[in-house]
Amino acid sequence: MRGRRYLVVLTVLLLSITVAGCISSTQTPTETSPSPTNTVPLVGDTNGDLNTQDLQEYIDSLPAEPLTDAEKEGLLYMVEEEKLAHDVYTKLYEKWGLPIFNNIAKSETTHVESVRMLLKKYNLTDPTADEGIGEFQNEELQALYDQLIEMGMKSEIDALKVGALIEETDIKDLQEWISKTNKIDIITVYENLMMGSRNHLRSFVGQLESRGVSYEPQVLPKDEFEAIINSPMETGQGMGKGP
Template sequence: MNNQFRLDAIMEQILSPRFMQDRHQHRTEHMAAIRQRIQSHTAQALSAEEEHDLLHMCEEEKIARDVYLQLGERWALRPLVNISGAEQAHMDAIAALLTHYDLPDPAQGLAVGEFRTPDFQTLHNQLVERGLRSELDAIKVGLLIEELDIFDLVEARSRARQPEILAVYDDLERGSRNHLRAFFRHLQRHRGEYVPQYLSLSDFEAVAWSEREEC
């Protein structure tokens, strides 16, 4: 079963057909707008940092998607299943930038749970192992992934110069903030506690307690 079929199969078990249809249409239209925005700019030479950040974010978004897919199969929690689809959209957005700049896609051809970079492979394995312990642990893994994503996107944005890259990073960061809010709501329902690992407590709480953003 390829990655997209696996994602669709899991989502069909949990989400209503109408919700899936609406969500798919929204993501398709949103991705088309992102590609159009990227293609409206002429590809300029990137700095070594910009190239590294794009490749890094590609694998980091794959970690999010792959971990959520596997934990979603085990726990069938709605945020895991729904957000795994959003992470696929994040991967597609980064892939569009890689194509625009003629850079190799480090996620291409790899199955769920496979990574080219050893550090990402190790992190993936650790997160899956942790998240399989319980539903609460899976929620905490989701929070960890999203705050790492936000932290790295902020750093990458500070080094980016190209408007199309900045636009995609902004879009992904909004999405990650929404994902963090979703996992935080489930943490509250489970009466769990979580200590931020990458964001400061004030930055984490500023996101967690704020309203959902349109993206």
């Protein structure tokens, strides 16, 4: 279902780019903070990189309770979705040479590894283990990757919009998976991934604005999107210190 939603949004975004190279925004900025309201430890930096060593220690400190089917589905989906982000940014960096794609691709590596920690803890088979760049077991994510690459190869602006779209959708999907679990270790990883995605979204939107393009949200509600891009880059304070 999420893959299909992604494809629908991508179609809308492609149409919007065709109609106008620059999208104007009229909404009023908000000062609302997008930071999580819970007290899970956050271990990321402003580039979106996660401290996987600290995260691993925290995950290991919590018991491995039986997972629901929804929790299993979420972990298997998110490890491939994070890999999709890494792979798209890797290919777009090869095409355009923009440092933002290289930097965020490296960050996405820590995101993939963070989900893999949970797969290992709960004895789930990693669907990304034997897959190369641009290869996915989930057919909808495979189709999505192919379309995102096709779009991102058209121009630097299109490529940056692809990045923003990916990060919006990551945030939305993570919110949905968090609502389906009560496991503190899973929530902690997902909250850290969301913090990274918010920082990545800020970066892509900033790059577009520096080129005279005002990006309109394609997935997130406008108020939530504005709250993110109008607030500063986030950084975690480490384990045991709170967000």
